[in-house]
Amino acid sequence: MGFGQFLSAPEVKLRIVTYRDIFQDSAKVTSLFGEDYEKLSAIIKLDPKDLSKLAIKEGDTLMLKNGFGKVVVKAQNSGYEKPHTGTAYMVNSPWSNVLVPEDAGGTGVPEFKDFEVLASSAKGAKVTGIREII
Amino acid sequence: MDNDNYVCTGCALLCDDIDVGLENxxxxxxxxxxxxxxxxxxxxSNPLECTVDGKKTDVDSAIREAAEILRNAERPLIFGHANSSSGAQKRAIGIARKINGYIDDTSSFCQGPMVEAILEGKLKTCTLDDVRHKADVIVYWGADPANSHPRHMSRYSYFPRGKERQRGWEEDRTAICIDVRKSDTAEICGESGLYQIPVKGDVEFMDALVSALSGKIPKTSYDFDKKRLLELASILKKAKFGVIFAGLGMVYALDDREPLYRLMDKLNSVSNFHLIPMAGHYNMRGFNQILFEETGYINRVKFNGAEILHGPEYSVVEALRKKAVDAALVIGADPLTSLPRSVVRHLEEIPLITIDPCQTLTSVKAKVTIPCALVGVESGGTAVRMDGVEIGLKQIVETDRLSDEEVMIRISEAL
Structure with a gap:
């Protein structure tokens, strides 16, 4: 797969909302550097319409980027009954924190739970590893 | 199996009914x-080793190096504390005072605003035991205890049969979830118990509830079903003992606390409502209470001789963003995991000391790493639960590692 495929992939602007997950959190406690923690953290939950717009399937990798950083994570169908096109969900983790805006408006509280990214297909690319993040 | 009950320091519920089995x-x-x-x-599975500049060393040498770093720094930061014993927190504050340092904790970008309002007497609160025995209307607002505090609903807030709630959740309690998505907690609250609002729709929802509680027609720009809002107001009004568990979803949606004060004032003029912040780490609230007693502030402090400076500019986020600090000691936290990557980059540019039982992303970047005992397992002490109740922690197993408090005492002495 060449770099050109990334350039031609459709880009979709997404509003990211973060959440907590007990399985991911306990995997962190067990081993922050372990496979389970990465598997449960490096994911994004999307509305099925956004999966279509991005021309990807569940389990494919997605590049998420904004002015603060970029990560490759796996796409999942959120499974939520209520449609949420344009809004996607990420578990709170070092992967989501790569994308959280630095500017907290002088308040000392970054927008952990509400920020924007540009998403594009990264089919075939590996998920960003935790050691690459730091 | 040991018959004694122990306390779990996995989160700020500090569950005190834990049995353990020991082997070797x-x-x-x-x-x-x-x-x-x-x-x-x-x-x-990855215990922290004692190192200086990435090379293994003994604790005495690491402590000497840590003290040297802090002594030579002009604007040192001491950060973390949420996963530290109260004893270590007191010592950390003492060190910050001694070296004219910045001191801040995770509440600075978490539940700080709620804890501050409670300690200043601006929000009515209660204990988790009160909730277990008395609460009949329980509101999880921007909170998902099913994931963040898995025994919250079973031990305290929804499922137990309390002294005044003998019929339990089936008849005696109503659970309500106000959230931007259908969380696992929302599933437990059921279709009628979930009030799904847009992201950052919390302030309008609070004001609409105040209107509904005042007998006016509630309005929101996102056109939330007025009938449902009036029904919710009616449930809240009838509560004998109501409680709102404020999660980060609510905290981050508020630019200031005035809308929450308006709602709580209204609720308490027509009913009886309390608020408990859903603190995550096991002793975040302990740090807030100790610093508050010593300085009048719960976090974001800089000591400057006899003067105590306080404000967002002394928060860990702004201090790191503006590169205002020139050395850092991190204890009981992992800012490289929990803060935006772009904010914590400065920690890699300054001498960094990490004290923790386990390897963390922060320890990977530290010049000095000092392992300490796991509080509540390898060392005892005290901690403060999310509702402000102090809980004693017992040591379960022996270790040759110093407790977190002992490490801080040794650094203080070396200074």
Missing amino acids: GKVAKVHTACRKGFAFMKGC
């Missing part, structure tokens, strides 16, 4: 705890 002086089995507590009490 280690915790081999953990009974009663949740999935996270079980993992926490069994200990980390």
